[in-house]
Amino acid sequence: MIAVLGLVVGVVVGLLVRPEVPAVVEPYLPIAVVAALDAVFGGLRAMLDGIFVDKVFVVSFLSNVVVAALIVFLGDKLGVGAQLSTGVVVVFGIRIFSNAAAIRRHVFRA
């Protein structure tokens, strides 16, 4: 419950404050958000599976974000930033879908 409240408060604060994103961080923000979303879905699934461990969640959340940003950064340096971004998004999208399927099975039994 508190976690859901945290998400809601984060969205509201982000919409109200509208902080300026530093130009250095800007290209990595969408990828980081997608990676974090993947971590959240994974955590939700683990919770439904009864195997949730908060330490694992924290580590996977942060490592997901960092690795995703690192891949995009490396891609930018190599000149294939757009393609690597697409690849990262595709991978995370697949993971999110499979996690969402597991969650759906838990919640809707279908």
Next chain:
Amino acid sequence: MNSEENPKGETPKSENPKGEEPEAVAPSAGRSEPDRGGPDRPDQPEQGQAEPDQPQAEQQTGRQRLVAVLWPPRVNRAQLIVAVLLFVLGLGLAIQVSSTSDNSALRGARQEDLVRILDELDNRTQRLADEKQRLETQRTELESSSDQAEEARKQTRQKEQQLGILAGTVAAQGPGITLTVEDPSGTVESDMLLDAIQELRAAGAEAIQVNDIRVVADTHFTGTGGEIEVDGKKITAPYRFKVIGRPQDLEPALNIPGGVVQTLEKEQATARVERSQKIVVDALRPAKRPDYARSSAQ
């Protein structure tokens, strides 16, 4: 989510009907893969499907866990940590969404389109810069030429005033004298009046009128005693000359021995000269356009 710290302890509290079920899950989940068990299990739906022997218990457990986590709000370490991370996620999501919704016309455009748009903008900038240059040049020309035109207009106006005084088309005022010639016996001839005019001009008179007639370059006096006409208009005694000029020059010019005044007095006429600091010569004559003479200055 707090229930995951020790699934064995929590799940029985949530009124799990089957006591052996958490033990069936916990050994496989809690020990074999807790290190990557949380969110890093994207592609293992087989685990959910690999337990068809207890499908209903598993699903009910998941749902009950969700409800148990959601409804009684409990504060513990896991909830707080996840709340913080989700707060960060929500923040990033909102920032990204709001920054994406800005200037959405160009965002999402393909690279070729962007290049084309940039080219068009460059061309347009170039054209506008050229036009600006042209307009500025024009403005500079107009400013200088309008200054010149204004100056020329001012000079023309001054010249018009001066020439108007000479030509008798505008009224004039200034210091001067008034010459009054009484002619009780009708002996004053037109040439005497003409002599008076000549004398006054020689003395520097700038504007002259006789009775109500302005004296200009082509003024002529005709007729004899008592029937004098100036420019074809009859005038009668007393003849009043209003003259603008330097009074100290004009008066002696009339009063010199053998001059106008003496000549008139010899004819039983009386001439009286009065100085004044303000003589108004307000008789006008229409501007006449010469029929043949044209300015050769242009």
